[in-house]
Amino acid sequence: MTLEVAIVHQLAGFSLNVTFQAKAGITAIFGRSGSGKTTVINAIAGLLRPDAGRITLDGDILVDSTTFVPPSARNLGYVFQDARLFPHLTVHDNLNFGTRYAPVNASGPKFDDVVDLLGLEALLDRRPAKLSGGEKQRVALGRALLSKPRMLLMDEPLASLDDPRKQDILPYLERLRDGPLQLPILYVSHAVDEVARLADTLVLLRDGSVARAGPIREVMSDPAAVPLLGVREAGAVIEATIMHHAADGLTCLRIDVGELHLPGVEADVGAKVRLRVLAQDVMLSLNTPQGLSALNVLPVVVDRIQRGDGPGAAVSLRAGKDLLLARITARAVAELGLVIGMPCFAVIKATSVAPVSIGR
Structure with missing residues (x-):
């Protein structure tokens, strides 16, 4: 499955003009604050309509000059920076909420498979107030998976976590990447350590444009990418x-x-x-x-x-x-x-x- 993005959008004091492809595995969009990362992922999710351009998923048009598929019809899972769980529901019911949006007869992971993959068995009877930040994000991820999406979008999912909690959840994301689901993931982050551990493909944004894109090993070892990644992080x-x-x-x-x-x-x-x-x-x-x-x-x-x-x-x-x-x-x-x-x-x-x- 291939996501193709070529969009132009004007914000207050900011111009976005990006073109890239995301294929199997994890494609990370990396850039400093204000580089346009969230605008791009929101355009893909359908939360924003770009001024011009085209977005397709496996050949299906999501947006172009005459077409705009609403978010509910795109069949994309979205995990936000904050988990956005329902506080009055248990973990079990929060997870089950995702199944309401799964297309009829769509293939995808079953409830027990997601619970096992993300290590949620011991949390099923708890409510969000009794969960750590990392646990909340695992539940949000599980809810998104149970909607059986064609692609998973993750916007700074670990940004609100401290380093120990971040290290707790990274292995689960690695299991998701390498496991049997083979679900393509678009992962937005401004943390080099996350991108280096998780991504198969890296798209570097600078001031609303794609400065470099390609396989993670090639981009990370490119001397020209050092200013974009930071001299201490490259x-x-x-x-x-x-x-x-x-x-x-x-x-x-x-x-x-x-x-x-x-x-x-x-x-x-x-x-x-x-x-x-x-x-x-x-x-x-x-x-x-x-x-x-x-x-x-x-x-x-x-x-x-x-x-x-x-x-x-x-x-x-x-x-x-x-x-x-x-x-x-x-x-x-x-x-x-x-x-x-x-x-x-x-x-x-x-x-x-x-x-x-x-x-x-």
């Missing part, structure tokens, strides 16, 4: 396989060009995990470094170099099939003589990859 996303857990608390992971050693990763041997390696935590060396405390030294090839506005530079590195990103000074680029195609070594401290940067 970093590549790579996939690794758990090899073994050592007695000293370190976990050995396999990537395409070698091994990584990270503090105790909570995953079984053989499991595949997703890592975000921050660009600011990657050092470069022309020769195999000796006598370092850093455990991870990987052979890489310089793929792209981009100077920043200040003294910094971003360097994209090819590590076999993976891409890494390093943020160093322009002076270091000159002194090392870095050019595209040049082999070198990336040095990564084991402790630099935080547990919150490791997902499934």
